[in-house]
């Protein structure tokens with residue numbers, strides 16, 4: 143039977159943004175995490191390159207801000223860029239405390255703060271913390287483990303947020319605000335009414351709207367649609383980022399070749415062997431990803447070929463296997479030994495730069511509805527996200543939203559205000 147379930151905090155989504163937030167607010171109240179499939183089925187789990195933070199002696203917040211603003215093509219909000227960049231070292235520390243293992247510094251290799259630092263397209267310095275080439279999987283592992291073990295967190299897997307509950311829709315007088323969400327239990331096919339004084343949208347982006355994408359199936363833009371239907375402002379949805387290098391192979395579904403491959407010296411070439419990037423940008427293969435994606439697209443249109451090649455065969459094979467074990471294994475499973483053969487690649491839809499608009503506390507303009515991670519539009523990315531700034535944004539804004547939610551919890555009107563007839567309505571709707 144459909145039920146009404148009451149919590150102090152409702153979190154939709156179990157990627158980095160949802161989990162990081164949940165673990166913080168769980169110190170003060172009962173948290174429901176509702177997630178569409180298995181807890182670790184998220185874009186976070188697929189992140190390869192890493193998370194950007196200024197830790198090296200030769201780096202500075204100003205440099206990281208400049209790189210972010212350049213990538214964003216003049217449309218980033220400078221106050222937000224500064225806010226995020228300056229908080230990066232602290233959120234990295236929090237992730238480490240939560241049990242995330244980043245690759246440690248090695249003798250004679252570039253490092254900072256005790257960690258190995260990689261370089262990626264658009265970054266003028268080495269500032270990417272990583273766990274080999276499977277950083278997101280490591281982040282998700284650590285946080286899911288913590289969330290499962292937390293006595294104040296109830297994790298609802300195979301549960302799908304369908305729509306937000308608002309006081310306006312419920313016929314309650316006063317200014318409209320969010321009071322929770324209707325949630326479909328995919329196993330029983332019943333819609334339950336999850337109520338909470340504070341709700342966080344952390345449902346990720348909408349790359350799956352495109353045929354060719356690097357995103358997992360769960361990235362279907364549900365949270366953006368839910369926010370929009372409930373009256374929250376959405377922004378910048380025209381800015382879909384295309385990642386320049388997805389594996390081009392008929393059997394490879396959505397497999398990304400991280401920008402770090404170019405960061406470590408990989409060179410883009412046409413099928414005829416022409417290294418074309420210097421003709422398009424002064425940073426050549428390390429140009430921001432929109433520039434590289436457009437360059438590849440124009441080379442494909444010019445030549446009529448189906449793909450270009452990413453060549454890292456000039457590097458030491460042992461280094462390539464050690465630094466990119468996931469990519470090495472995956473490509474090998476398709477018959478491509480990346481230490482000896484260039485990788486066929488094409489651009490694919492990768493990141494939703496826009497989303498539900500939030501302020502610096504991660505709150506939307508629908509009171510008591512917060513949003514963090516790829517579902518949101520904070521102003522950080524402008525027209526184009528800088529590599530490895532997304533995991534960073536997830537953690538910084540999940541943290542900010544948690545901070546504000548904890549304050550809000552005490553002020554928020556109790557969720558019991560949503561009348562009992564609403565749960566009745568849910569029951570009626572599902573039995574039809």
Ligand SMILES: Cc1cc2nc3c(=O)[nH]c(=O)nc-3n(C[C@H](O)[C@H](O)[C@H](O)COP(=O)(O)OP(=O)(O)OC[C@H]3O[C@@H](n4cnc5c(N)ncnc54)[C@H](O)[C@@H]3O)c2cc1C
Pocket residue numbers: 154155156157158159160176177178179181182183184185186187188189190191192193194277278301302303304344345346347356357358360361362364365398492493514515516517529530531532533534536
């Ligand atoms: C292949 C790949 C590589 C990447 N590499 C990097 C990188 O190296 N560095 C970087 O910074 N960024 C990277 N990104 C981007 C980054 O991974 C994502 O932007 C980020 O992880 C998004 O985190 P999130 O918590 O907002 O959403 P996600 O991690 O996508 O989590 C969303 C969650 O919401 C759930 N969900 C969705 N709809 C619903 C619904 N209706 N009801 C309930 N739950 C729902 C999903 O199941 C999932 O649990 C990469 C992305 C991809 C796809």
